Amino acid sequence: MPHSEPIKAVRGMRDILPDERRFWRAAENAAREVTGRFGYEEIVTPIVEPAELIERAGDDSDAFVKEVYRFVDRGDRRVALRPEATAGVVRAYFEHGLDKGPQPSRLYLLGPMFRYDRPQKGRYRQFFQLDVEAIGSASPALDVEVIELARDWLHRIGLRDLRLELNTIGDSKCRPAYLELLKEYFRPVKEKLSRDSQQRLERNPLRLLDSKAVEDAPHKMGAPRITDHLCDDCARHWELVQRLLNSANIAYELNPYLVRGLDYYTRTVFELFPGGRGGQQDALGGGGRYDGLAEAEGWASTPAVGFASGLDRVTELLATTDKGAATQPVAEVVVLPDGDLQLEAAEVARICRKARSTVVDYDSARFTSKWRLAEKAGARWVVLMRPGEAARRVARLREVASRTDTEVRWEELPARLA
Template sequence: MSRSQPIRAARGMRDILPEQVALWRGVEMAGEAAARSYGYQEIEVPIIEPVALIERVGGDTDVVRKEIYRIQSHGDASGEREGHLALRPEATAGVVRAYFQGGLNQLSQPVRLTTSGPMFRHDRPQAGRYRQFYQFDLEVIGDPSPAYDAEVIEVSRQWLSSLGLAGVSLVLNSIGDGRCRPPYLQRLKEYYRPLKTRLHPDCQRRLEENPLRLLDCKEEQCQPFKAAAPRITDHLCQPCAEAFAEVRSLLDGAAIEYRLDAHLVRGLDYYTRTVFEFEHAALGGAQNALGGGGRYDGLAAALGYPDTPAVGFAGGIDRVVLASPLSEPVKPAQVWVLPAEPGLEAEAARVGRLCRAEIPAVVDFSRRSLSAKMRAAGRAGSRWVAIMAADEAQRQAVQLRDMRSGDQREVPWDQLAVVMAGSLSS
């Protein structure tokens, strides 16, 4: 009625404040560096995509059922298609679309791509889980060789280890393909059906809807049945079994450690064969997955493009930041220009410009006392301050103070940049 609440960020959204940004960028840049060193090329794709792009690949998963941010139609009578847009929940589908639409399928294959940016899912927020979250993606499109599965794993592992993360483990599985998975799921259902009444309610529902999920249920009462359940890796068709064996042998050859887990599955339906995930022990159970990926040979066809094999990885930047050892951000050398009395704004601004030839310069135009300005400069971690009152301004000079040593001397404006640059390099 009277006063309204101040506006806050929407639920599940958060800001990355200046203090955090350095760490954030570091994580992102480490990904780019790892990708670049393996010859991956950067690509940017839209955050908004047609809902159909997401629905075709997502199938009947929760992500599509209830977690998609659909964009409200603009109300333009001629543009009813506007009602069919959504914020992307992941990047892979968009990258594959761009691969065809941009003619990358005409280049020599495979094409190695990397991208990163915000994704959106209408989940219940929790620590390490936001409605807008950031992913780093690797995709290798256009070649079925298991060697690319191994390479993608190697690059994503390189990303995580270059950040100095400890306690990261790789989990590996194969979930077969369109040929061997359906018969396996049939077996799995047959195994579980007689046990149905002894499963917990969610699993009773899963039995027919999504039997793979029975395998990673955490409910106590469902545990006893898992051990004897048929394992997908025992029922792979010949080509899938060979591909899986090759991935493992390549990982072994590269001395990449992993744990086989027949219960590892993926949320999105287009995955085939290799699936993998990086876990971090120190993070809570709900957000211990730092990233995951796998082969998605069925995706291109699901989008209406020619059947095209591909493999990829998506890493959660938010969670990697969370898991990263906090490093003290390195403050860049700076000079603060402090006019010691009012009326020197123009001169101070000019001194700032001269300094910027060599290092970033901040000009303090505030009216507070010089000692307050010094305090502020000191707290900001400035390397130098350039103090100037009317008499110095008249001589076109400043008192340049080295904040580390406390040494101070008068320096003419036109020598400032040189003097600071000189003592930086020494």
């Protein structure tokens, strides 16, 4: 009888095993701690959103049409798995009247996102993000606040060597004119540009700036810079962001080629990288201002700024940085029944759990094996049980480190383990 093929995880989806999971826990705990310290409150939004919400937030960009998981549900609704958190958070902010409350709303969200990309290290089809949003304020101080929060979080989990790249991309007042300037600049040399860049020239000239194609490099250098063509409001905002960063003692590098492809992004954009050099998939997080998104979703025009970071990448980096960390003990107490004492062992374990984490070895036939299990579990105490003693409701408590045995009545175990 032939076995059918064993079923494996879907491509791009992965399991987080206990050994790795402890890094996730550290990252999540730090996230909750740091967001709390900044007064950000947790929000949970659905993984499934109306496809139209995602599409409006994604414009008609290639990335969104190709990468979004979309399907029609049983009620003929067109839905999508969220590729990022912001669109849903902004929807929830308006749908539940958070825009009527004190402004800005400071929110954070932890959860899975989905993108139908080609998987690679640090890039998965299901990945987890910490997402932080401050919605309802145009203050440049909030741009810096989310950057500072992101930096503090990464510092707290031990990632101290970071590089912050920063840029501004103007807004709907000044960017259109700048884009025209860009097009005028590149048109004469269009034939010399890479194929991709030639296509982007008319449709999305901003993206031409972050092209990695070598043929584009010489032309990029002389291109007009947005920072020379900002409107007064954007220039003032840009100036303030930098002054605030300086006074917060946050180092940054200006990267005039750091852009966002979508129209609703405005002004500040930033990305965080690990120090030193890494692969291409090494951005730990990024964000910026998106004053145009609320309107794109059909709500009242509302300024906002946010940040998102990939937990998969952060924890992968943590694991390489922190590789010496000892694995956590599974339990502090191991109960070893010698003989047919399952009921009694279960009861003793129940008693021990009042004081300490406890596991029972119900399986090993051999006493030596039981001891080996206790060793591997990293237990501090072993509770030995034998039929004669169990009948008297006593057990022997052994402290592993000092190798000392004491006969203890079951009821006294919690006190002795405290």
